[in-house]
Amino acid sequence: MKLSLNRQVIRQRFHTPQYLGLIPSSATSMPNKTCPECKKEVHVRTSKCECGNIFYTPTRKTREEMEPKEEEIKEVKKVPSPPIVKKVIKDPADILQEEAEDLKYVLKTHKTKSKDIHQRFTIHKTINNIKYNGIFNESGKIIGIGQD
Numbered sequence: 722m723k724l725s726l727n728r729q730v731i732r733q734r735f736h737t738p739q740y741l742g743l744i745p746s747s748a749t750s751m752p753n754k755t756c757p758e759c760k761k762e763v764h765v766r767t768s769k770c771e772c773g774n775i776f777y778t779p780t781r782k783t784r785e786e787m788e789p790k791e792e793e794i795k796e797v798k799k800v801p802s803p804p805i806v807k808k809v810i811k812d813p814a815d816i817l818q819e820e821a822e823d824l825k826y827v828l829k830t831h832k833t834k835s836k837d838i839h840q841r842f843t844i845h846k847t848i849n850n851i852k853y854n855g856i857f858n859e860s861g862k863i864i865g866i867g868q869d
């Protein structure tokens with residue numbers, strides 16, 4: 722009777738899949754760590770022990786901490802605002818001089834302090850001994866030709 726009982730114990734203890742080599746021990750045995758506070762064995766992935774000891778803060782929190790960094794990178798990637806192009810306003814007197822030169826007009830400058838371009842300048846050209854006056858606008862652009 723005693724022998725058969727021992728056999729039963731042996732069967733229970735050792736006739737397990739792990740013992741018989743059917744399942745590798747690493748797959749079934751729980752990887753444990755010891756709590757430094759209560760010396761209790763807990764699973765390695767346990768973040769908080771039953772005694773209240775915190776092994777590590779869950780990874781979710783560290784991910785949240787990472788998020789602002791990603792936003793910082795996004796800000797760096799921001800497209801810089803295009804440079805402001807200043808509209809160059811040319812002096813009508815300069816335009817008139819260029820126009821007169823191109824169209825073979827003779828530019829005459831009158832000594833006046835008037836801001837009116839027509840008071841300051843007159844342009845003319847002679848074609849077949851006939852003198853023609855150039856007609857120009859406020860911006861100094863020659864727009865036509867006339868005869869006195």
Ligand SMILES: [Zn+2]
Binds near residue numbers: 770
């Ligand atoms: Zn503990």
